[in-house]
Amino acid sequence: MGNLCTCLSYQDIPNKRQNPKGLYNRSSSAPATGSNRWSRMKSSSKKETFKFDDPVLHQQALAAAAIILQQQRNGGSSLPFDRSTSLRYPLSNGTSKNSGNKNGAVTLPRSSSTRARSLTDPLLQPHQLLNQDGELDGVESNYFVLVHGGGFGAWCWYKTIALLEESGYKVTAIDLTGSGIHSSDTNGITSLSQYVKPLTDFLEKLADAEKVILVGHDFGGACISYAMELFPSKVSKAVFIAATMLTNGQSALDIFSHQEEDKDLMKQAQVFVYANGNNNPPTAIDLDKSMLKELLFNQSPTKDVALASVSMRPIPFAPVLEKLCLLDKNYGSVRRFYIETTEDNAIPIASQEQMTKAAPPEQVFRLKGADHSPFFSKPQALHRLFVEISKVPQVCESFLGNANLK
Known part of the structure; x- marks a missing residue:
């Protein structure tokens, strides 16, 4: 105004x-x-x-x-007042960047962003992206609960939260213990249950009839798996984004240790923290700030890299070592979906494919051109997948049984 x-x-x-x-x-x-x-x-x-x-x-x-x-x-012709350069509009067909169209209409400016356009990340407004197929009344759950990865916090989901809420979904982003703005010291976290307590407390307080779509990124995959084992009846679907999707008896460290030594930037960027002295096991893992962009944000906008560089906190070490007990009747009863990120330097696409083969989810999606942080590098494409997953109908158990045999 x-x-x-x-x-x-x-x-x-x-x-x-x-x-x-x-x-x-x-x-x-x-x-x-x-x-x-x-x-x-x-x-x-x-x-x-x-x-x-x-x-x-x-x-x-x-x-x-x-x-x-x-x-x-009223849908009338709008007056050509100057718009913010942060908004993005496609040029009309047959026009150049600095000229009007055939009818003499003024062409709105392109974005000042240097990031290349991609078919997987269309430059559209939220109301243009979604809800084109009608209301969300048919979905089993319209409530997304977002769980960040190691070192991240609820802050990393700011684009996703805005897009989902704009499309009519309910959203909650969790700060795990010692992450984001949570006040606990990361070095004092000694178990996975302690680390994920904000998430399990949230699910425990949900009404019995309410279900959520649980989303986990990176090490957040192990965290939502732990929660799925405890509260399977409260999770409609689980979405793993470039995440540690474990099998029974496996730890997140098992996943990372299988990555190729000579190409694993994660191992090169790790800085172990010994809060209890060098003679005792590490208490946390920090990441070399000079390697953050190459490791986690190689396709992300500079402003998001800057946000992460001042917001990320050390990753508690003990939860990464912990092996999970995941039973078919609990964890196995929740519908799982996996989103692969093709330009990922933290968990390479080969490692992601190994996880989906070891424990096949219901569907696997691939985000082309996405780095390890698609909520920054491909926010709109990621958003479209969230909506698509929310609308995947329930499949009868007999059909799933037949499909799993193939």
Whole structure:
């Protein structure tokens, strides 16, 4: 609304540009340019100074803003006021970046982002992405619970939370013990149950009839597996994103230790923390900040890498060592889906494929061009997969039995 309030009269709106000093050049003789931005009006006449504390001008500005908003709501032709460069719009077919289209309409600017466009990450607004097939009434659960990976926190899901809520879903992002803004010291975490307590406490408080779609990223895969074993009746579906999807009796360390030594950036980036002294086992694993981008964010925007570099915390060591007890009647009764990330340097695609072969989920999806953090590098494509998974219908047990035999 701040930009709209600079409009002082209806006729002048297409030819005005906001002046941060409150000065405006008025001229009726200056021709409009063909720019795709607001036309700059040059004038040889003297400048007039307008103050927004003038009640008449203030009322005119409010009236102009109201008309613009009403035209947009009614689907009418919108006025070419300057839009934020952080918004992204595709160019019309047959037009160049700096020209209008065949009808002389102004072409909106492309994003200033340097990240390449991809078919798997379309540049669309949330309301254009989803809910095109109708309401969400048919889904078994419209409630997503997001669990971060080792070193991350609930903060890493900020794009996903916004997209899901915009599409009508309920969302909760969990800060595991010693992660994100959780106050506990990472070095004091001695078991997986202690580490995932915020998640298990959340599921325990859910109403008996309520189910959630549980999402785990990275080491969060082991964390949601632990929760699925305890609360299988409260989990509608489980989604593993570039995550440790374990089998019974396996630990996360077992997964990481099988990765190729000469190509494993994770091992190179690890810095062990010995809070109890060098003669005792490590208490946590930190990551070399100079290797974060290459390891976790090699396809992610720079601003998200900056956010992570000041937000990530050490990973508790004891939970990584812990072997899980995963039974068919509990963990095995929850429908599992896996999302692979093809440009992942932390858990390479080969390691992800080994996990899906060892314990085949119901479906495997692949995010092309995604690094280890697709909520940063491919947020919209990831969002589309979340919605698709939420709408996968329940399959009868007899059909699943036949499918598993093939």
